[in-house]
Structure formats: structure tokens, C-alpha cells
Amino acid sequence: MRIKVLGCYGGQLLGFHLTSFLVNDSILLDAGSPTEALDLEDQFAIRHIFISHTHLDHIKDIAFLADNRSLKRLGGANGNRQIVVHSLPENIEVMRKDFFNNRVWPDFTRIPSVSDPILVFEPIEAEQTVEVDGVKVTAIAVNHPVPCTGFLIDQDDKQFIYTADTGSTDRIWEVANAQPNLKGIVVDCSFPNAYEKLAEISGHLTPNGMAAELAKFKQLGKVPVYLYHMKPETLNVLTSEVGSLFLPHLRMLTQVDELLL
Numbered sequence: 001m002r003i004k005v006l007g008c009y010g011g012q013l014l015g016f017h018l019t020s021f022l023v024n025d026s027i028l029l030d031a032g033s034p035t036e037a038l039d040l041e042d043q044f045a046i047r048h049i050f051i052s053h054t055h056l057d058h059i060k061d062i063a064f065l066a067d068n069r070s071l072k073r074l075g076g077a078n079g080n081r082q083i084v085v086h087s088l089p090e091n092i093e094v095m096r097k098d099f100f101n102n103r104v105w106p107d108f109t110r111i112p113s114v115s116d117p118i119l120v121f122e123p124i125e126a127e128q129t130v131e132v133d134g135v136k137v138t139a140i141a142v143n144h145p146v147p148c149t150g151f152l153i154d155q156d157d158k159q160f161i162y163t164a165d166t167g168s169t170d171r172i173w174e175v176a177n178a179q180p181n182l183k184g185i186v187v188d189c190s191f192p193n194a195y196e197k198l199a200e201i202s203g204h205l206t207p208n209g210m211a212a213e214l215a216k217f218k219q220l221g222k223v224p225v226y227l228y229h230m231k232p233e234t235l236n237v238l239t240s241e242v243g244s245l246f247l248p249h250l251r252m253l254t255q256v257d258e259l260l261l
């Protein structure tokens with residue numbers, strides 16, 4: 001399994017991309033930045049997008065991926081390259097009604113035609129597993145102000161977990177602890193400790209909150225922990241606060257990372 005970090009930040013600033021992870025070239029976990037990070041050919045290889053929740057920093061690039069693909073298909077590109085967007089049913093409803101509604105953005109589930117559209121929405125329930133391109137993906141509910149799931153990824157009996165945006169939560173740690181061959185876990189670490197209250201209200205973690213979550217993780221020190229969703233303008237403070245925790249086998253992601261599992 002190969003996981004390329006296209007973006008790992010909780011804010012968009014020059015040089016800092018929003019959250020998006022590319023699994024084996026064809027599967028995207030959240031769509032914060034693929035059109036900024038990938039050329040057109042690599043964008044065209046994306047077949048499935050798993051969306052954790054409908055906050056704009058996780059869905060915005062579905063719009064531009066679809067737009068780029070429509071031009072490529074009209075240009076005569078080979079193969080029917082639909083993008084299947086998997087998410088909770090309530091998230092799909094939001095994307096249909098509030099995003100791809102022909103007001104905010106064209107309804108790409110009907111373009112170029114209803115029978116052969118660019119975008120297909122596919123509901124996935126929490127705890128449900130779907131297999132796409134040889135990779136099993138399971139949605140796990142987490143704690144955020146809107147319906148949100150992290151994802152357990154499993155290929156060739158190696159597992160990887162992405163918590164997505166979350167405050168204090170339990171189920172995903174139970175799932176992490178139950179994995180026989182977990183190769184890494186990506187965890188929210190958005191705000192410096194001084195913003196504890198804001199983190200709590202907005203369903204995110206500070207370094208101290210993240211450390212409290214990791215107390216639930218039985219494989220701490222054995223499995224790499226990667227932090228994401230850092231607010232870029234606070235990166236220096238976050239780096240020093242995370243460093244002073246002296247947690248083993250843990251680091252912040254950067255958007256040039258490629259994880260080989």
C-alpha cells in the first residue's frame with residue numbers, strides 16, 4: 001500500500017494544501033487538494049473518493065476534479081473514468097443539495113449524461129466495509145460537529161487508519177487496537193494548547209488533547225503516529241508543543257510525504 005500525502009493542513013495558505021491522501025494512485029481519502037497537487041493524468045487515475053465529512057476543506061476539490069475530468073473526457077480520453085464518491089448517506093445528501101446543485105457548482109451526476117455521469121455518489125454506513133481496487137475501506141464514526149467518519153484501510157493484511165477531523169473519541173481507538181498488523185495512524189492535531197476551548201467546540205484536538213487520545217492506543221511506540229490538520233499559521237507553536245510531549249514514534253505529516261506500508 002502506498003499513501004501519498006497531497007495535503008495535510010487544516011488551513012489553506014501559500015504552500016500549504018488542505019487534507020487529501022492518495023492511496024495507490026486510484027483512491028482518494030478526502031478531497032482538499034488533489035487538483036493542486038496532481039497533474040491531469042494523475043487526476044484522471046482517481047476512481048474512488050472516500051469523504052469523511054462535508055466541511056469544505058475536505059470536499060472542495062471534488063468540484064475541480066470533476067470539472068477537469070469532463071474536459072478530458074470530451075477531449076476523447078480512453079475509458080469511462082467515473083469517480084465514485086463514498087460517504088455517509090447524510091453527507092451525500094448535503095453534497096447533492098448544497099454543492100452539486102447547479103447553483104454552487106454543476107450537477108456532475110448528470111454530466112455529460114444521466115446514464116454515464118462523471119460523478120456517482122455511493123452511500124457507506126459507519127462500520128461498513130467496501131472493497132475497491134483491491135483495498136478494503138471501512139468507515140468508523142468519530143466526534144465532529146457534523147456527521148464524520150474516519151477510515152480503516154486494509155490491503156494485503158496490512159492496515160492503516162485515518163481518524164479524519166475529530167475531537168475526543170473512542171470507537172476508532174477500539175478499532176485501532178483490534179488490528180493485527182497496523183502500519184500507521186493519522187490523527188487530528190489542529191490547534192495549539194492555548195486554543196483548547198476552540199478545539200473542543202469545533203471537534204478537533206490540541207497536542208494535549210491528542211496525547212490524551214493516544215493514551216487509549218495500545219500500540220503506541222510500535223506503530224507510527226502521524227499528525228495532520230495543523231493550522232499552518234500556528235505550525236511553529238504546534239511543533240514545539242508536540243515535541244515537548246516526547247511521544248514515541250510520532251511526527252507531523254508534511255505534504256511531500258509518501259508512506260510505503
Ligand SMILES: [Zn+2]
Binds near residue numbers: 053055144165
Ligand atoms: Zn471538519
Ligand SMILES: [Zn+2]
Binds near residue numbers: 010019055057165
Ligand atoms: Zn478539516
